[in-house]
Amino acid sequence: MTTGSLLGAIDLIGSPESVSLARAYVREKLGREHPALHDVTLLVSEVVTNAVVHSDSGNGGTVTLVLADRHEFIHVDVVDAGGGDAPRVCCDLYGEGGRGLLLVQEISHRWDVLQHPAGRTVWFQVKYTREK
Template sequence: MAQPDVRQAAGSGDGEDESGPHDRMARLPGMPSQVSRARQLVTSALGRDHPFYDDVVLLTSELATNAVLHTRSGCDGSFTVTVTSSDALVRVHVSDAGSEGPPCVCRTGAQATGGRGLPLVEALSHRWGFVREGGATTVWFELVHSAVPAEVAV
């Protein structure tokens, strides 16, 4: 099995340079076993003590799973995970080899065993979206640090 290509991230890719010293990027084989590698990348970038750690791990896992199960990345391809953090936010991009249609925030029934990934991203992130270009899809989300005034804190 090929080893993942892990690198320091070089910015967020949208013109803003909010990279921190612990930002990471990895190109991973499009196999279910690599979803845990995506979670490890979050741990490497943020550390387990980060206030958004649990949410970022969950949402990254959902997007990585989607890349493997619902795109051409899962057919002997690969996907890329980028974790960028700053004092203001955490941003994760998962880029895959694309699919027939755009990502869908589909509502599923209570008995369904899948279909909750993007609704979770929508519910837990401050912002999210996707870009489809050149046959590939990048789904991203952000969690924003917000200061709570002392008189409001509980």
């Protein structure tokens, strides 16, 4: 069993401005020197953007971001109100958008989408190794 610590959770308004707040929150909680900082920040940006644009949390609902450090990976949950379509990986490399979950799939160690009565959670884990 892997132990770890909850770094924090924040409720964000379901609006485009919250994406930059989510990135700032990741930087604050992980710190400038964390080896997974850049990957986690990028993936949080993509998943929170998806929640704001494609879920019922958009237009002023709530998106919750949760960060945990499990000592060998950072675990992230992004919880939104759900919506009509389940998030899926888009494979149109030349499209104008739709590559957020492709980045999550390629960069994260593990990820998934969970549907639940309150909405849905997109979670991912980014492995890291600390320098000694």
